[in-house]
Amino acid sequence: MTVALATTPDLLRLLVLPVFAWVAVRDIKTRRVSSEVWIPLAVLAGVLLVWDGWLAWEAGGTVWTHEFVLPAAISVGFVVPIAYLFWWFGGFGGADAKALLVLAVLFPTIPQYTLGEVSLPLATPAIGAFSFTILVNAVLVGVLVPVALAIRNGAAGRFGAVMFVGWPIAWDRVPEAHGRLLETPAGISRGGLDLDALRMYLRWRGLTLAAVRDDPATYRDPATVPAEPNPPTDGAVTADPRSDGGSPLEATPGPDSRSEGDADRDSRPDPGTFDDPWGAEAFLEDIDHSAYGTTAEELRDGLDVLADAETVWISPGTPFLVPIFVGLVIAFTYGDLLLGTLV
Template sequence: MFTSSLGIASGPDLLRLLAVPVFAWAAYRDVRTRRVPNRTWLPLVAAGVLALAWDLLSFGSSGVGLEFLVRTVVSLGFVAPLGYVFWRIGGFGGADAKAIITLAVVFPVYPAYELLGGTYPVYAAPLGVFSFTILSNAVLAGLVYPLVLAVRNLPRAELTPAMFVGRPVRLEDVPREYGRLLESPEGFTRRGLDLDALRMYLRWRGIDFTDLRNDPDRYRGSIPADPNTPGDGSIDDGDDASGTDSPPVEPIEGDPWAADAFLADHAAYGTTPAELRAGLSVVSDSGRGSVWITPGIPFIFPILAGLLAALTFGDLLFWVLSTAGL
């Protein structure tokens, strides 16, 4: 391909670097709010399509390379659908899936950057599909995180499976956290209550977390007469409640905490009535001072790390396997 006037990279590869600030902003936004607007990805997808068209035109009369076409087809036909499939089965959030699909469009093949006498990325995998390299790097970065959590939790001298996937927080701080409970009344669980769903429930009832903690029996045995709109469960600058606590009436038969009534009208991120009841029992337990939760780190953060590692070092998995003689 043609290099730019700066002698650093081809025009399409320079255009692809727009992904770095966009993904950095998306990771920051996702960590802080767990919400990444859809409009984040559309301009980057457009830039990727433009870069791909530019690449095709830059081949000129020499013809389009077969390897380039094959790698592009693999990126668009395998990596992009992979993000969608993992979202459908619950492995990724919606923003994570869109990020992977975007990467498949922006980085179908390895870019090349000349800087400080070196060429980057340094290590290219034989497959040559750069979006797959980014994804494999992201998975490796995600695998490191449980070890970091375990090391941080060791000084607390609590040996529990939760120490590899979460951290303890004071119960009064739960409404200001993102993530998922790692505890149920029976003990450790990976399917604890989503804290977004907890905030939605509180707003639906028109109460704050202190109300729930101070008088759990009232809310375990009643249903609100005039429920409020629960919102999307995001953390805002106001109280947990988005309305006023209406006088409770008799509960629906066999519906503790009015979980069925709440979830009949609000999906709450796939929460089941059993998960909601178990989570409410945990956070309303007066004998608890703290609870284990997942850190709630979205996968976009490891994707950003994988992207930066891929642009500089290259394919970490390929390097590890090559170093080990595999």
């Protein structure tokens, strides 16, 4: 089956599909996408935008004004500000925003392909700005995530409002999980501890979560914070805490620790008398960058829960790059999901 009736710029745009597939898989596994990925795509987008503009100018008439200038203006003037604002207010991650910025320049108009007797996309978007179609598709795909969570939890007999935003996992899976803890000592919470921030804290202290659970009373005492903490890394699951000069992940109380011997443990002050339980404030003051907006109270609450609970609820924090990739594939093949559902 051959691809015909497609301009050279549109054929080159097909190159983004494997790139975005790789980015989506990497985002699922690590929640980290290098900024270097977007540089060649941005260059390609700029070249194709100029190329399309030249072809439209050569065609003249309404092709230039209605089929290029207008959709390009909508794509750059609408999708780019949306991506920036959502990133500014924390609705998107940096990689999500960069992906949409690249798509806004890469797809200002609707690419068209013919596969045998079939012309793609099947449903021509009402708005000529193809990047807007991709964004709308991605949002609609993203809306299905809470539905999928609810179905998964309902099938397991777990009902309640939290069934739409998370699922329970065993405590020993937390160090390798992404998302946010949905529990505090007071109960379920929508704004719990970021698990990347938890990994940063544990690496900073040179601890494992298992060590914390073995003796939580010891590590609640801020006096057990090492005199020279380890580099916290960025909290990525794949980061090696020992590759940057940090100490091995072992329970290594600081020089003022009172954790040696049962008698010393019995004589420790009540945790409620500590000025800084778990050394949470010390951690946030010591690192030279934000722990994803985590507060000392969120960190303490999360550690209090994880010190005892066998199972905890977490929000999976599905990366938006996955809906973007799915929305891109749908846009290439079917077209506009919103248009298809309304018509």
